[in-house]
Amino acid sequence: MPRPRRDEERRYGARAVRGAILRAVTEPTHVEAHGGSLGSRLNWLRAAVLGANDGIVSTAGLVVGVAGATDDRSALLTAGLAGLLAGSMSMAAGEYVSVSTQRDSEKAALALERRELREQPEAELAELTELLAERGLSREVAREAAVQLTERDALRAHARVELGIDPDDLTDPWHAAWASFLAFTAGALLPLLAIVLPPAGGRLWVTVASVLAALVGTGWSSARLGAAPPGRAVLRNVAGGALAMGVTYLVGSLLGAAGV
Ligand SMILES: [Zn+2]
Numbered sequence: 001m002p003r004p005r006r007d008e009e010r011r012y013g014a015r016a017v018r019g020a021i022l023r024a025v026t027e028p029t030h031v032e033a034h035g036g037s038l039g040s041r042l043n044w045l046r047a048a049v050l051g052a053n054d055g056i057v058s059t060a061g062l063v064v065g066v067a068g069a070t071d072d073r074s075a076l077l078t079a080g081l082a083g084l085l086a087g088s089m090s091m092a093a094g095e096y097v098s099v100s101t102q103r104d105s106e107k108a109a110l111a112l113e114r115r116e117l118r119e120q121p122e123a124e125l126a127e128l129t130e131l132l133a134e135r136g137l138s139r140e141v142a143r144e145a146a147v148q149l150t151e152r153d154a155l156r157a158h159a160r161v162e163l164g165i166d167p168d169d170l171t172d173p174w175h176a177a178w179a180s181f182l183a184f185t186a187g188a189l190l191p192l193l194a195i196v197l198p199p200a201g202g203r204l205w206v207t208v209a210s211v212l213a214a215l216v217g218t219g220w221s222s223a224r225l226g227a228a229p230p231g232r233a234v235l236r237n238v239a240g241g242a243l244a245m246g247v248t249y250l251v252g253s254l255l256g257a258a259g260v
Contacts, residue, residue: 046225048183051091053218053237055187059083060211061244063195064204068252069260071200080192087188092181099173106165113158124158125150131161190214208245215241 062083066076117124125146132142149157159167194207219237223230 042225044179046222048179049218049222049225051180051183052187053215053222054091055084055087055184056190056211056214056218057187057241057244058087059188060191060207060241061248063191064207064245065248065252067195067204067207068249068254069256073196073200076203077192077196080188080195084185084188084192088181088184091184092177095180096173096177099171099176103170103173106163106170109163109165110155110159110167113163114155117154117158121150121154124154128157128161135161187214187218204249211241211245212238 059080063076063080066079070076128146128150129139129142132145133139137145146157149161156167159165191207191211194210195203197203198206215238216234219234220230222237223233
């Protein structure tokens with residue numbers, strides 16, 4: 001329930017009101033893969049876990065499929081390595097393109113904001129006041145805060161409150177690309193090593209068991225990082241991986257048996 005400002009001030013003092021203003025202004029309005037706040041670090045971590053999960057599942061499906069057709073270690077190594085590189089580079093390229101596009105649109109929005117601030121400062125001040133009031137400040141306090149923020153750094157204030165971005169901290173597409181590349185590679189190494197290191201008789205079971213165990217870990221972590229209950233997430237994740245390996249193994253065996 002919003003309260004009149006004087007009540008709040010009497011009860012909590014001017015410092016609490018200033019704190020409320022600060023929170024209203026700095027609270028992120030959308031979830032973004034920046035490096036700054038705790039929330040965004042968790043998002044990075046979760047993206048890394050999901051990237052590793054992709055690497056595990058796709059490479060496991062690939063090598064188990066090839067293992068269905070052949071016992072040849074060098075064929076398994078070639079397939080696994082090619083899958084690792086193709087997957088990690090496609091993830092990196094996709095991430096680079098998507099983050100670049102997002103960055104372009106953020107830059108365009110900032111340029112528009114800069115122009116509006118130059119051409120119609122009064123309307124922009126009114127807009128900022130309105131946005132702050134919508135976040136629970138009284139009109140009086142919102143106006144005061146808007147005036148101060150505009151004096152300090154008008155563009156930054158509008159970027160944060162209106163666009164939900166920090167102009168000094170736009171996501172770097174190269175960072176995002178590298179992060180995806182590394183996360184996928186880390187995940188893909190597990191099934192690759194599990195299929196080529198053990199002797200021929202045990203490699204399939206070692207791979208299936210280690211992949212399913214790893215999927216329990218990634219499913220659990222990504223659910224916890226996303227603050228979701230982990231039980232069902234783990235089940236879905238393990239079922240997805242088991243299905244991928246089951247299907248490719250079946251296809252590989254059929255092709256192997258047909259002598260293709
Ligand atoms: Zn604006």
